[in-house]
Amino acid sequence: MRAEWSRRAILKAAGTLAAGGSGLWLAGCSGSSATSSTAPTPSGPPASGGVDTTTADPLSSPAAIDASVATTGVPATFAPGVDYARVDRPATLPDNGLEPVDAGAAPEAGPLRLYIYPDYIGPEVIAAFESATGTTVEITTFDEVAEAEAALRDGTTTFDLVIGLPSVVITGLVVDSAIQPLNSSLIPNAGNVLGGLQSPYYDVGARYSMPYSVYTTGISYRRDQVSESLFNRDDAWPLLWDPTYAGKVGILPDVRDGLALGLLVNGITDLNVADPASIAAAAAVLETLVASMQPVFDIYSYENIPNGTTLMQQAWSGDMGTARNYLQPGQTTEILGYWHPTRAPISNDLMMIPARAANRVLAHQLIDFLLAPATARANFDFVGYQPAVTNPSAYDLTTSGGVAEHLLGTLVYDAEVTIGYRIDPISPEVEALWDAAWARVNTSS
Amino acid sequence: MNKRATASDRGRRRGRLGVAALVVGLGAVGVAVWRSGSSSGQASGPIVFETVVVGAPVTPPNNPGQVSSTVVVADVTTTSNEVVAPTDDAVAPPTTATATPALAVVGAPRLSVPADVAQAAAAFSVIENGTMYLRGTVPDEATAKRMVDEMTFRKGGAVTSELTIDASAPQPTTVPLYVPTAALFDAGGAKLLEGIGPTLDVVSSLLRNGDNSKLLIRGHTDDQGSEAYNFALSQQRVAAVLAYLVGAGVDPTRLVVEPRGEVEPIADNSTVDGRAKNRRVELVLVPA
Numbered sequence: 001m002r003a004e005w006s007r008r009a010i011l012k013a014a015g016t017l018a019a020g021g022s023g024l025w026l027a028g029c030s031g032s033s034a035t036s037s038t039a040p041t042p043s044g045p046p047a048s049g050g051v052d053t054t055t056a057d058p059l060s061s062p063a064a065i066d067a068s069v070a071t072t073g074v075p076a077t078f079a080p081g082v083d084y085a086r087v088d089r090p091a092t093l094p095d096n097g098l099e100p101v102d103a104g105a106a107p108e109a110g111p112l113r114l115y116i117y118p119d120y121i122g123p124e125v126i127a128a129f130e131s132a133t134g135t136t137v138e139i140t141t142f143d144e145v146a147e148a149e150a151a152l153r154d155g156t157t158t159f160d161l162v163i164g165l166p167s168v169v170i171t172g173l174v175v176d177s178a179i180q181p182l183n184s185s186l187i188p189n190a191g192n193v194l195g196g197l198q199s200p201y202y203d204v205g206a207r208y209s210m211p212y213s214v215y216t217t218g219i220s221y222r223r224d225q226v227s228e229s230l231f232n233r234d235d236a237w238p239l240l241w242d243p244t245y246a247g248k249v250g251i252l253p254d255v256r257d258g259l260a261l262g263l264l265v266n267g268i269t270d271l272n273v274a275d276p277a278s279i280a281a282a283a284a285v286l287e288t289l290v291a292s293m294q295p296v297f298d299i300y301s302y303e304n305i306p307n308g309t310t311l312m313q314q315a316w317s318g319d320m321g322t323a324r325n326y327l328q329p330g331q332t333t334e335i336l337g338y339w340h341p342t343r344a345p346i347s348n349d350l351m352m353i354p355a356r357a358a359n360r361v362l363a364h365q366l367i368d369f370l371l372a373p374a375t376a377r378a379n380f381d382f383v384g385y386q387p388a389v390t391n392p393s394a395y396d397l398t399t400s401g402g403v404a405e406h407l408l409g410t411l412v413y414d415a416e417v418t419i420g421y422r423i424d425p426i427s428p429e430v431e432a433l434w435d436a437a438w439a440r441v442n443t444s445s
Numbered sequence: 446m447n448k449r450a451t452a453s454d455r456g457r458r459r460g461r462l463g464v465a466a467l468v469v470g471l472g473a474v475g476v477a478v479w480r481s482g483s484s485s486g487q488a489s490g491p492i493v494f495e496t497v498v499v500g501a502p503v504t505p506p507n508n509p510g511q512v513s514s515t516v517v518v519a520d521v522t523t524t525s526n527e528v529v530a531p532t533d534d535a536v537a538p539p540t541t542a543t544a545t546p547a548l549a550v551v552g553a554p555r556l557s558v559p560a561d562v563a564q565a566a567a568a569f570s571v572i573e574n575g576t577m578y579l580r581g582t583v584p585d586e587a588t589a590k591r592m593v594d595e596m597t598f599r600k601g602g603a604v605t606s607e608l609t610i611d612a613s614a615p616q617p618t619t620v621p622l623y624v625p626t627a628a629l630f631d632a633g634g635a636k637l638l639e640g641i642g643p644t645l646d647v648v649s650s651l652l653r654n655g656d657n658s659k660l661l662i663r664g665h666t667d668d669q670g671s672e673a674y675n676f677a678l679s680q681q682r683v684a685a686v687l688a689y690l691v692g693a694g695v696d697p698t699r700l701v702v703e704p705r706g707e708v709e710p711i712a713d714n715s716t717v718d719g720r721a722k723n724r725r726v727e728l729v730l731v732p733a
């Protein structure tokens with residue numbers, strides 16, 4: 001594992017921690033931290049694109065799972081009266097006893113205290129906001145989702161706005177009264193949010209959150225060394241198993257994204273699956289990847305692809321936007337490639353106002369400012385991750401030169417948000433299954 | 446292949462796509478899109494309505510004077526075993542559904558095997574402005590009635606029969622459904638044009654009222670620009686159709702997307718007209 005993380009590394013690792021919750025991705029980085037005694041056992045040729053699951057011993061105790069979870073992957077409730085949100089089962093988050101700021105309240109003097117990942121917002125954007133409002137913005141950064149969640153809950157720190165936490169955490173933050181409701185009348189630019197996220201399934205009515213960025217999970221690749229023709233298909237995940245590129249591939253290091261790769265190559269698109277056999281099969285096929293391809297387990301595709309450490313790597317779409325900042329001398333963005341399936345894993349980060357925010361009107365103003373078309377574009381040019389807005393659209397970003405033509409696939413269209421697959425919260429029991437499976441994958445590395 | 450696209454290339458593409466949106470409605474689908482070597486004969490039996498092509502009328506080879514006809518038909522008896530030509534030797538898909546995995550790694554997942562077949566037909570169905578027509582030639586009245594009954598059931602409403610009877614016509618085993626439209630998308634983009642609803646609503650009704658057929662949604666482009674760009678564009682377009690149909694209440698498990706990018710041209714990409722024909726979306730209904 002690297003001693004120092006770049007802003008994107010920190011950003012995305014934090015996100016994966018939130019999704020997985022186990023921290024096992026760190027084991028993936030080091031190639032150690034075995035928690036399973038199961039030896040790597042490459043299975044035989046899959047019968048139909050799947051894998052032999054007979055080696056799935058760590059997951060052979062479905063009795064440990066609540067019956068309702070085993071069949072649906074969704075426990076009855078997250079907390080009393082609070083449902084687990086799924087795309088096909090949207091959840092209206094409960095009232096948590098906090099009231100939104102009054103629409104007629106005057107803007108505070110500030111300073112606005114912003115809590116965010118390092119370099120996840122453009123300095124010029126901040127300067128423009130300060131100029132427009134006459135206030136100042138004080139930025140405090142966090143490195144991990146868990147760290148940010150703890151800060152929002154502990155009662156000792158106060159921020160006015162938190163940006164970058166993924167949607168998977170919002171239910172818990174609401175239930176714990178760590179974030180407060182928004183006043184939508186103070187966010188007129190909310191109308192610029194991507195249609196699929198105007199009233200997102202994880203926060204129906206957008207009562208507590210506005211989306212900040214949106215991205216898919218796919219494969220980044222070196223376009224000058226791996227033919228883009230290989231990616232002219234909707235099922236290119238198996239390319240990561242192509243022996244031509246042994247030792248030059250990588251996968252995401254966290255349990256949820258990592259095992260999602262195994263699920264997808266096995267044809268399973270429920271990325272919150274609770275079925276032990278499916279989870280075991282995902283692990284098994286990833287074990288074959290580890291055994292034959294020696295992949296790196298990390299989130300640095302934006303560096304690895306330019307410097308040649310990997311030629312293909314499971315990655316987030318925004319990373320190829322970030323990669324333009326890591327090109328080697330003589331390189332251009334022409335070397336960067338990105339592929340995702342049409343129905344891809346979709347994620348988005350959020351903007352939320354902490355419970356103890358003191359500058360609540362200012363916080364709303366910054367949210368609104370970031371959703372404005374010009375601001376969203378300027379912020380994209382710095383961050384590299386697509387703002388979750390309609391204007392500028394994905395098409396706008398392409399045709400205006402914001403994204404190289406061949407990287408069109410890094411952008412997320414509204415329809416793709418609608419049809420994408422989501423990683424959502426899973427119960428502690430199911431999470432234990434995922435962790436055990438992921439540990440087996442790591443053990444084999 | 447890594448074709449380089451410059452800013453000026455992009456500018457030219459936008460112009461071409463603007464033309465494409467118009468030309469698509471004038472005839473963007475040809476029989477070449479359907480692969481040969483998949484005929485299953487002309488035996489009588491249940492008629493299977495299985496093919497939907499979004500594009501424009503083409504001239505069928507067996508009815509050269511009938512400009513508004515199409516002959517695009519799929520053969521359901523062999524769909525599961527047909528393959529698409531490999532796009533690259535390094536990871537060529539298996540040549541049959543039971544072939545050895547292409548990747549020489551034990552336990553490695555293999556690339557899936559797309560299916561596609563074709564067969565010419567004299568009878569076909571077509572959707573124009575939300576109205577479904579049955580056209581072409583069938584050998585007898587009984588066959589015509591079966592076609593009308595089947596499509597009426599699937600559509601959940603009346604269809605208009607313009608079938609002609611010719612005893613020498615082959616007994617149809619399959620009947621294509623063909624959807625001409627002036628354009629599906631905004632020029633160069635992936636947003637469905639307003640007004641496309643009635644056509645896609647008919648498609649969704651066919652899925653709701655029939656058996657458990659699945660709909661393949663295929664997107665194709667011309668070869669201008671990088672392959673990566675064209676693949677992504679075809680993805681975004683099929684995603685738009687998929688999202689529309691899901692929003693219309695179609696079970697998403699019955700919808701299969703097949704973005705193809707630029708690799709399956711049906712016409713000469715060196716000409717304006719050919720490129721226009723190559724930019725297309727096809728919808729293929731495959732019976733369960």
